[in-house]
Amino acid sequence: MALVLLLWLTVVPQGQILVKGTAPAASDATTPVPEEGRVAGGRYRNAYFGLTYPIPAGWTEQPAGPPPSDSGTYVLANFGIPRAFVVVTAHDLFFKLNPVADAKELLAEMRSGLESRYTIESEPAAVTIGARTFHRLAYASPVAGLRWRVLATDARCHVLVFTFAGADSAALDAAEQAMTGVSLQMTAPVCVAGYAEPQNVVAKEDPLFTTRRFNTIPVRVIVDAKGRVKHAHVLSAFPEQTQAILAALRNWTFKPYRAGGRAVEVETGIVFGMPPGR
């Protein structure tokens, strides 16, 4: 242990990012957050989304993706073989720069952005996988010899997207078939866009930033049935910004959110710093 400590003191480790810039953080370590999925026993599990994804047979975990972006994009997992892969991404609908309502709209947006050189193999359409509705788009690049199959579904005011891509069509077929083993079972608060608007906020305290940074800071908060902030997840901020935001949110109170005639927990989004899209 002493030797390890000595090495740490004298040599900067390689292959690590030590000066991170913006990074995610949360108000506690026990409430699940989207970026903390795990691979075990041939499955990818994500507690935040209640997602269990069986990794296609023979596919292996690929290099991890970047941390959450300031526009609410997550790379949750990436598995592959030499000529094909699947990447699982999540898109927070509270913070997406070009707003969409749901998975269906996100895929429609994606389809409209595809240039004519791509061959559309399957227009966006709803499909049922494991009793859950997904929206599916398939396209190809004849010149590149590559194909994409995109499956998107809604979860906690995010769109979860499974993108299968590569040159090995048989492997892509098999991997897409394995989606029948996917399950999404979560007990989560109701999610409501814009619940932090002034009409719902009883008391608030603005975070005191010591440095003007000009970055957008998206924050997901869970408000308990009494209107107090139960949990806050800062997707992308500098450490001193996170500290200031978490300290301020402790003093926020909301009108309790009511559903079915009773007050319940609610999850919503707040943006600090530069407005999205600026």
Added chain:
Amino acid sequence: MRLRTVPLVALAAFLVVFQVFAQVDPGPRGGPPGAGAPLPSVAANNPVTILTFFNDAKDRFEETNSVFGTIPGEPDGGLGPRFNSRSCVACHSQPATGGTSPATNPQVADATAHGATNTVPPFITINGPVREARFKFFVDGAGNPIPSAPDGGVHALYTIAGRVDASTCTASVIQQPNFANMIAKNNIIFRIPTPVFGSGLIENVDDSTLLAYRATNPGATLGIAGTFNRGGDGTIARFGWKASVKSLEQFSGGAYNIEMGVSNELAPNERPSPNEDRAAGLPAPCRLNATPEDHTNFNTTAVGTPSDAVMFALFMRLLKPPDPDPATPGGSTSIARGGQLFADIGCMHCHKASFKTAPSSITPDLGNKTFTLWSDLQIHRMGTGLADDIQEGAAGGDQFRTAPLWGLGQRLFFLHDGRTSNLYTAITQHASPGSEANQVIQLFLAMPVQNQQDVLNFLRSL
């Protein structure tokens, strides 16, 4: 004899097959430089006298500095006391003035020019890239990095000590950094010069144009989600490896002081090394000139009036973009196909082809022009493989500006530290844990070798 011949034939056949079917970086494109000239409207002297200003600015960009400007042929003063090289063009010369690192590294000769007594650090070689060095962290009294104290500043390679014009700034007063120790402690990173062709066009893209492209969020389902670095006024910064510099004047003023040690109206004080800055500052015997050493010239008129820093910026601003070659290397069919593949696999999500400039008050060819730079000017997370642990503004240790690819065909060194001259290696190094480019590189590698070759040919045509 026959037994020996058969395996050799087999080996030769294997090599032929390998050469046919393995993708190969065609290498720097030959022929005349596709860059270095002024914008057409500048060449046409529109508005009147702008060409005179451009030519004067180019002369200044190519001049060598000495400490007092008293050495014959080196009339500009202010060099040092610490420096990385002695002129702008020394580092920005491939394939023409305004470019990037040349084939023969001038920093080797800089070390001992005019009697200087510097030791050439091991990361500077005669055939290697021009480099500046930055330390990741400050060090303690024993020379060990302190991970809680990020440095990130440029530690100039050389001092003027020993030069015939060094005066009182001797080796007993000022020393080179201990680079060997920093290498041993993995506390040093490198940067190579960015080419400046077409910079005026980049400067004149309105923020709203850049923001509108970002809002389309292309590549989000592949995990791509860049952001912008910002200047002190909150607007989008766009120059330098991490897009931390807002304007060309800030770029030239900063570089004049950091790379050559010349204080100027944008960086008006003599620059100590970051370590000296933390301690007692620059030693008094090395403060040899009144500051700023470069300034507006009040006793002259017209073209001679602006400072060097202003004229360097003007030179960069008025350079035309590099010209691509539609047929070399590999032929026009391969290049066109490579361009389509480059788009299809998603490289263009970040290496966006073009933007349109805002109206220009300077010269017609800077205004309302659609230009092809191959960059979104955003900063993206590039993973542990490229991370340099340097924070600049909003850019963290793993974030870099999408490098504009125009002129790539005639560049010699790639990536921020010039670690490779091989374009294929540069592409594949975009992938590592934490990189936004991982999926695009997976797609690149999933393609047949001929497709990969077409992409390489396309890029070398730029």
